[in-house]
Amino acid sequence: MKPLVSILIPAYNAEEYLAETLDSALAQTWDNLEIIVVDDGSQDNTLAIAKQYESKIVKIIHQSNQGQSASENRALEAAQGDFIQYLDADDLLAPDKIERQIQLLGDSNSPYVTAGEWARFYHTPAEARFIPQVLWADFSPIDWLVTAWEGSYMMHGAAWLIPRTISDRAGGWNANLSLINDFEYFSRILLASEGVKFCWGAKTYYRSGSSENLSGSTSYAAWKSAVLSMKLGTQHLLSVENSPRTRQTCANALQSLIYTIYPDAPDLRQNLDQQIQQLGGSNLPMPGGPALQILCCLVGWQRAKSLQKQIYHYGYQKLALGWRFSQWTQKLAYQARTGNEE
Numbered sequence: 384m385k386p387l388v389s390i391l392i393p394a395y396n397a398e399e400y401l402a403e404t405l406d407s408a409l410a411q412t413w414d415n416l417e418i419i420v421v422d423d424g425s426q427d428n429t430l431a432i433a434k435q436y437e438s439k440i441v442k443i444i445h446q447s448n449q450g451q452s453a454s455e456n457r458a459l460e461a462a463q464g465d466f467i468q469y470l471d472a473d474d475l476l477a478p479d480k481i482e483r484q485i486q487l488l489g490d491s492n493s494p495y496v497t498a499g500e501w502a503r504f505y506h507t508p509a510e511a512r513f514i515p516q517v518l519w520a521d522f523s524p525i526d527w528l529v530t531a532w533e534g535s536y537m538m539h540g541a542a543w544l545i546p547r548t549i550s551d552r553a554g555g556w557n558a559n560l561s562l563i564n565d566f567e568y569f570s571r572i573l574l575a576s577e578g579v580k581f582c583w584g585a586k587t588y589y590r591s592g593s594s595e596n597l598s599g600s601t602s603y604a605a606w607k608s609a610v611l612s613m614k615l616g617t618q619h620l621l622s623v624e625n626s627p628r629t630r631q632t633c634a635n636a637l638q639s640l641i642y643t644i645y646p647d648a649p650d651l652r653q654n655l656d657q658q659i660q661q662l663g664g665s666n667l668p669m670p671g672g673p674a675l676q677i678l679c680c681l682v683g684w685q686r687a688k689s690l691q692k693q694i695y696h697y698g699y700q701k702l703a704l705g706w707r708f709s710q711w712t713q714k715l716a717y718q719a720r721t722g723n724e725e
Contacts, residue, residue, distance in 0.1 A: 393421050562609045
């Protein structure tokens with residue numbers, strides 16, 4: 384009998400996109416499916432739209448608002464599948480995505496997880512451009528994490544297909560996490576496997592710009608979640624290999640988060656910095672173009688980051704044209720050094 388695949392869809396205020404997402408799940412060429420939608424206390428028509436799809440294949444669960452991680456766990460508890468396919472309520476699967484990945488793994492007893500091609504889109508999947516990335520290859524679990532974190536690369540959550548045996552071994556989602564909860568979760572998934580098999584042609588579409596997208600959240604609670612997720616994720620890696628390369632990788636991953644958070648949440652940044660020093664320090668420069676790197680050398684990365692925000696505020700695209708941008712950054716650097724606002 385063909386393995387059963389459970390497609391798990393947590394949904395919160397997703398009325399605009401949910402039907403398209405469900406249509407892409409139901410269009411799979413792999414026909415032994417169950418689709419589990421968990422409506423997380425939506426305040427719009429998400430639940431009503433989901434109910435229109437309810438059938439023997441599509442199961443709808445409603446709960447009070449508890450967050451994405453709790454919704455993922457609720458769906459995982461209800462899932463009966465031999466494979467787990469996560470899918471956000473605004474993202475899309477290519478019709479043969481799941482079939483290609485099952486053919487690659489063979490069956491649900493595989494000790495490997497598989498990932499596939501993914502691309503961003505904003506309005507229509509026709510916008511997506513599938514450009515090969517560093518992570519589009521086979522990896523051991525540790526090499527995948529080191530490569531991803533050192534290069535700040537990502538793998539779209541829906542790009543994975545996970546044998547249920549590996550999912551069970553890794554455990555559920557951490558319900559205390561919201562922002563970048565997948566950093567912690569998928570580090571456990573990978574380390575519970577023997578590695579990643581990359582599946583060319585298995586495509587997913589990652590919608591960007593959605594107002595309900597967790598990745599756009601910058602509240603203190605969101606930053607607190609991000610810090611906890613990265614600290615736990617790095618601890619998972621170090622528990623398997625505590626070596627100079629993994630400590631450096633973890634330190635740089637935490638430093639990257641400091642760059643992202645600044646100037647918000649100074650207590651969280653201090654906590655991260657203490658962890659970085661315990662790991663031996665970071666050698667990661669702040670990411671940015673030549674002009675920003677010049678500012679970092681002149682005034683330090685923190686002041687440079689503040690100036691960068693001013694640049695964006697006053698119209699980065701206009702200022703970035705030719706010598707005017709160079710003159711302006713030089714003037715800002717001079718003001719930062721001297722305190723002279725003239």
